[in-house]
Amino acid sequence: MSAATCLLSQEDLLCSICLDVFCAPVTLLCGHNFCKNCITVNWRVNRKIQCPVCKKRFDTSHELHVNTFISEVAGQLRQSAAKNASEEAKPGEVPCDACTDIKLKALKSCLVCLASYCDTHLKRHLTVPGLKRHKLVEPLDNVEDRTCTKHDEIMELFCKTDQMCVCQFCTESHHKTHDVVSLKEECTGKKTELGKKEVEFQQMIQERQQKIEELGQSAKLSKEAADKEAADGVEVFTGLTELVQTGLTELIEQIQNKHKTTENQAKDFIKELDQEISELMKRIAEVKLSGSKDHFHFLQSFLALNAALPVKDWTGVSVHQPSYEGTVARAVAQIKETLNSVREKQPAAELKRVQQFAVDVTLDPDTAHPKLILSDDGKQVEHGDVQQNLPDHAKRFSYCVIVLARQSFSSGRFYYEVEVEGKTKWDLGVVSESATRKGQIISSPEAGYWTLQLRNADEYVALADPDVLLSLKSRPQKVGVFVDYEEDLVSFYNAHTADIIYSFTACSFTEKLHPFFSPCVNDGGENSAPLRIAVVHGHFI
Structure with a gap:
């Protein structure tokens, strides 16, 4: 039967009606073959008992019998097609190098031919004496790349010393003293490493x-x-x-x-x-x-x-020339007055803008100098005469009466307000996290301190190195502190009048910033009023 199959091509086994491989084929008296169901339906639809190919007519008593030979050959063809489809190389599988049309899945790879073969093309290696001596291995993709160019052997080992694949003969020569493991062992280790x-x-x-x-x-x-x-x-x-x-x-x-x-x-x-x-x-x-x-x-x-003669004397009669002197100046002065009125409203708008970045700030007792007294809610600090027995760790200020906020900021913008009413001296601002906290401190941007201070009740100084003595319109009762980290800006505001007191620019922040508070010493009660962190309401008086 296989010899007969070789004599027939796939085209010989196709029904001319459905154009598919015969299913239950029948042979008419004219010699043409059709699927039994196809010719039956054709006759019923056309109401003619004739061959669709040669148009030869038959009587109604013509019986249709399945041609067993053609049926068997067609069955084998369908099985072969199904087998080839199931054996076709899928993604990730090694294809046969000898297949020219559909690449079937390879069963073995030859290390001598440096090629991979499917079941059909492998038969010569199993029957031809010269090919039977070739070394066959499990299917390998790109066999030539996996073969050692020096020894024509498959590289199944890995040299960890030189980080390269080698064959068994390599380990006995150039890699004799090297750390060599199997590819599987190295892959297992690398997969674990890859997982991490x-x-x-x-x-x-x-x-x-x-x-x-x-x-x-x-x-x-x-x-x-x-x-x-x-x-x-x-x-x-x-x-x-x-x-x-x-x-x-x-x-x-x-x-x-x-x-x-x-x-x-x-x-x-x-x-x-x-x-x-x-x-x-x-x-x-x-x-x-x-x-x-x-x-x-x-x-x-x-x-x-x-x-009747006119008696009016026109000698002294003339047209009065209007004076335009100062007309433009007065108009400009009026505009300036209006502009000043508008400009006076701008600080309030500016303060309102920065107040939207208000943050909840509380004092950190672990940073407070031992003579500072903090409220239970962490919103108020004052100077006491008695030094408390507190652990002197790295975060605490040991000499200057300073306390920092618990909160720190390393991006964005933030704003808070501090009530300073009744005080004759104080220091406020922000400090970098790594700034010195021990011993005498000289506040300056270079030391990581951006601060404003009050001395002698009315002397306001920005510690900018050199210090900047400030002249204020009014004495602030509440000070607002605004920081824009990305813009390297620290600004101080009179929170009641909305006037800006001073701004540090181009600060070059590189680390976390903490709000900074110093009520200073109480001077025998003259400066005993506390510093109090206020709630930001956004209203002006």
């Missing part, structure tokens, strides 16, 4: 995803802040533009009104003069007519002419 790496990579991915979210949120907040600031700027400058335009309109109108008054006065004078000129010309005409020989009529006309 995978966990590490997953952690790195998670960290980066969190950072992406953080950066996205920062960008979103930045855009919102930028949009708001731009909107505020548009509102302010639109108002200023309208203010200037209104001032200009009023100035032009004022100048034009003055000019109009002068112009109207001149027009009135000119009109009156025109009338007098007309009257005089009329009199000239009458004088010429009065040259009559009638002496009586002449004398009467002369007397009437003298009586």
Whole structure:
């Protein structure tokens, strides 16, 4: 039967109606073959008992019998096709190098031929005497790459010393004294290492995803802040533009009104003069007519002419020229006054803006100098005369009467307010986490301190190295501290008047920052008032 199969091609076993391999094939008297079901349906649909190929007719008594030979051959063809489909090399499997059409799955690889073979193409290696001596191994992908170029042997070992794959003969020559293990052992170790790496990579991915979210949120907040600031700027400058335009309109109108008054006065004078000129010309005409020989009529006309002459003296008459001196200056002064009024409102808006970054700050007793007394809620600190017996660890200030907040900040913006009413001296600000806390401390940005201080009740100094003596409009009762970490900015505000007291710029922050408080010594009760961390309300008085 296999010999018969070889004589028939797949095309010979296809039904011309369904174009598929015969299923229960029948042979008509004309010699053409069809699937039994296909020809039966064809006759029933067309109502003609004839061959669809040659059109030969048959009588209705023609019986259809399955051709067992063709049926068996067609069955074998279907089985072969199904077997080839099941043996086709799938992704990850080694394909046969000898297959030219569909690549079947390889069963063995030959280390001499440096190729892999499926069941069909492997038969020659199992039957031909010369090929039977070839070394066959389990299927290997890219056999040539796995073969040692020096010894033509499969590389089944790994040299850990040189970090390379080697064959058995290599371990007896160049790698004789090296640390050599099997590929499986090395792969097992590497897979374990890879597993740890995978966990590490997953952690790195998670960290980066969190950072992406953080950066996205920062960008979103930045855009919102930028949009708001731009909107505020548009509102302010639109108002200023309208203010200037209104001032200009009023100035032009004022100048034009003055000019109009002068112009109207001149027009009135000119009109009156025109009338007098007309009257005089009329009199000239009458004088010429009065040259009559009638002496009586002449004398009467002369007397009437003298009586009707204009008597107004125009010598001292002139148009009053309006003064434009100072008109523009007064208009500019008015605009400046309005601008000053607008500018006075800006600090309140600015303080309100930074107050939205208010944070809840509490004092850290582990950092407090032993003479400082903290409230139970961690919101108030004052200087006491008695030094408490407290452990002197690295976090605590040992010489200067200072305490830090529990909270620290290494990004973003934050704001808090401190009540300083009744005090004659104090220090406030922020300090870097690694700044010196032991012994005498000289506050300066170089030392990690960005602070403002009060001395002698009215001397305000920014410790900027060199120190900056400040002149304030009013004595603050509550001080606001604002930090923008990314912008390297520390600003102090009078929280009642909304005036900015001082700003440290270009601070170059590199580590965590802690809010900094020093009530200073009480000076025998003169400076006994405490520093109190206030609740930020956002209202101004």
